[in-house]
Amino acid sequence: MTTLASQTSAGRQETASTPTGISDVVFDFCGVLIDWQCAAALRGHYPDDLVDRICAVDDPYGFFDYEDRMDHGEALADILPDVRNEHGDEIADIFADYIARYDDSLTRIIPGMQALLEDLKTAGYGVWGLTNWSYETFHFAFEKFPSLKRLLDGTVVSGVEKQFKPNAGFYRLALDRFGIADPASSVFFDDTPRNIDGAASVGMHAFLFDDATHARRDLQSLGVRI
Structure with a gap:
């Protein structure tokens, strides 16, 4: 199978073979299904300037x-x-507190994503989760958003498996767990370019996620009936 890379009109990357029959769609969690905001777990508990430093890209x-x-x-x-x-005791204590209240950082389901999952399920597609997430905090996702647990047919978590994106073996593990024999029959969405590249390396169709509307269009471009 020859792997191709192209840019959509919106500048989002899709990397895959020529479209074939799609049976399954796989989603990342934070930034795709769930709106994760580091500051939401810290704001109001610690000085704003400290929270801003902790949650900055150059933390x-x-x-x-x-x-x-x-x-x-x-x-x-x-x-x-x-x-x-x-970093000292104070920062260590803040980090421990942040992890203990990790559910506060999970602010909402990304707008439009629950409806997209529901439409895929109704149309008969397999719907799955694949996430880099700690085994100690992943439970918060389904506790806070039980509809995701209901809608997803299964989820593979890096912290449990001690494998992670963008390593090719992690995608292959997920495909095996999900019973997807042909990677080209699946689509993967992630908000991180290197994770898109990892999925493409094993033959999955892979789109860089920006919002539910574009994700829906990307799926329809492959012939997904929603």
């Missing part, structure tokens, strides 16, 4: 790096000593 305290380690399967208890050694 000097490394919260995103520590979260990545949890997403890759490490336990909070093993990471906290490093936070204390590198």
